[in-house]
Amino acid sequence: MTQLDSAPATQQAVRPGRKRDHTRDPEIMTAAMDVLAEVGYERMTVDMVAARAKAGKATLYRRWPSKADLVLDAVSCMGAAKAGVLPDTGSLRGDLVALLSPRTVHDADHKLKVMLGLASVIAHSPELAESIREAFLEPRAAVTRALLQRAKERGEIAPDCDVELLSTVSSSMVISRAMLEHRPVDRAFLLSVIDGVIIPAAGTGPAR
Amino acid sequence: MTQLDSAPATQQAVRPGRKRDHTRDPEIMTAAMDVLAEVGYERMTVDMVAARAKAGKATLYRRWPSKADLVLDAVSCMGAAKAGVLPDTGSLRGDLVALLSPRTVHDADHKLKVMLGLASVIAHSPELAESIREAFLEPRAAVTRALLQRAKERGEIAPDCDVELLSTVSSSMVISRAMLEHRPVDRAFLLSVIDGVIIPAAGTGPAR
DNA sequence: CATATACGGAACCGGTTAGTTTCGGAAACG
DNA sequence: CGTTTCCGAAACTAACCGGTTCCGTATATG
Structure with a gap:
């Protein structure tokens, strides 16, 4: 709580003898x-x-x-350094599955652990909650949202399905599973969410 | 620090001069x-x-x-004192909506806050996580599961839909929403989950 | 009324941790 | 080689909190 100055940035130019600022x-x-x-x-x-x-x-x-x-x-x-290219396999399911690279899954697992470690703080700090959402959840949801939107535009899924809501389903289910069942983020589970919830909920297009 | 034995909650016969045991x-x-x-x-x-x-x-x-x-x-x-009767409105949607009484929703909100407060401990104590799951989530999931199962048996929903998974969808989404967006458990959101995820994901029966 | 029991309240103890200070040393530069 | 500046390490301070102890009191029994 002691609020001394943070960083007035008084001297910047490399002074007499010095390495650099805080590189660490x-x-x-x-x-x-x-x-x-x-x-x-x-x-x-x-x-x-x-x-x-x-x-x-x-x-x-x-x-x-x-x-x-x-x-x-x-x-x-x-949250920095993300912005991968969207997969484009031709089908919604293919796109969603393509997101589940080992690298991505591992990343998500680590972030999930951080988030759980912060859970009790999040409840008292909207600011932190927002940072977490922005850094961890939003990028992932955005990708899923884009894939769903594209699928809707090409008529692969129901035109009236709730893309916004569906784009948050998998994160939500992973979070609560990790929290209550101590399960790491796991490819098999994500697949079952895709095939058992997201895809069927998205429907089969206007032609039915 | 470590969660050891629980507590038997026992008490013995009323002794000489005393009110009673711990009534508080x-x-x-x-x-x-x-x-x-x-x-x-x-x-x-x-x-x-x-x-x-x-x-x-x-x-x-x-x-x-x-x-x-x-x-x-x-x-x-x-977790005690639950076991309400299953609603039976004739349709899956009616049954699910019938669960959303103000009383139930308010209850869920309180339990949710408790759970979030315990989140960081849960991550280190499988025992506590199990208690929470048993006391908070499982009863609710069980009801939803039963409703879905019944709907499947009468042919209202797809015979191959994943009842187990679908029964955990709403809790999961409520949990993560509360955690990351500071939103209380709210009837409107639950309705949109029912109508935008669970019902469509459950399909429309074998006749399709 | 006497006695026994558990209660609420408050003081206390010991360990832990956020935050501070001090100091010897190492890098960069003249 | 001396100077300047920052760094890592470790000692230190103050506050907080889990857990204990003690005491005056309320209450029920006999």
């Missing part, structure tokens, strides 16, 4: 996310993060005013 | 659940619970060996 931000944030995924926000200590990043605790506090700020920043940065 | 268990557990729903497990302190129940902290520790045991016990007890 990425390692620190990665360490923070890892610890977060492993033990959750409340049990995560700043020392743990510092130790994992091989940094001094003071370094963290020089850069972020509090644990909460560090986490918030790390979560926000985590 | 219900108030205490209710207080615990309320605090849990409001601040989450980690920020919930035993003092808060005692204060809200107008009890001494010592009283809590006479009855439960630890904070974790209190919470576990309270969660387990919370």
Whole structure:
């Protein structure tokens, strides 16, 4: 809570003898996310993060005013570097399945763990909830939404189906499954959601 | 810290001079659940619970060996008293909508908040996760499952639809919506899940 | 009324952790 | 080689909280 100045950016030009500014931000944030995924926000200590990043605790506090700020920043940065090209296999099911590359699934699993670790904080911080949504859920939902929309436009699915809602189904089911059943994000489950919920719910097009 | 044995909740014969045994268990557990729903497990302190129940902290520790045991016990007890009769309106949609009484919805909202408050603990305690699932999710899923099964048996929905999976859809979507968007459990949303996901995904019977 | 029991309240103890300070050392540069 | 600046490590402070102890009181029994 002690709000000292954050970063006035007083001196920027490389002064007399110096390396550079804080180049270690990425390692620190990665360490923070890892610890977060492993033990959750409340049990995560700043020392743990510092130790994992091989940094001094003071370094963290020089850069972020509090644990909460560090986490918030790390979560926000985590969403960057996405924007893959949409798959285009010709069928909605093919497109959806194409999303389930091992890489993507593994990524999602890690993000899911981070999210679960933050769950109790999320409930009290709309700001953090928004960051999480933006960084983790929204990009995925956007892809699914686009695939559904395209399928609708080419008449593959029902013209009146709720694309917005359907695009959130798989994330939702994965989240609650992970939360309550301790199951990792798993390809087989995602397939059953696609084939047992999304595809049938999307219908078979206007021609029926 | 570790969740060990639960608590037998036993009591013996009324001794010489005494009122009765711990009659205040219900108030205490209710207080615990309320605090849990409001601040989450980690920020919930035993003092808060005692204060809200107008009890001494010592009283809590006479009855439960630890904070974790209190919470576990309270969660387990919370699942009792359900077993409503299945609605029977003749149609699957009618049955599902009939579940959405204000009372039920409000109940679900409270339980949801408790669950979110426990989220980070759940991730580290399969035992607690199981209790939550059993007390909160399973009863609801069971009802939906039964309704779907009945609809399938009378040929109202596709004979090959995945009842098990579909029965978990609405809870899942409510959970993630509450978690990431701070929305309370809300009748309108549940209706859109019924009409936009569950019903269409269940299909229109073997005659198609 | 005497006694026994459990209660609410408050003080207390010990461990843990967010946040601070200090210090020796290493990099870059003149 | 000296200077400047930041870093990692570790010691330190203050607050908080789980859990314990103690005490005055209410209540029911006999």
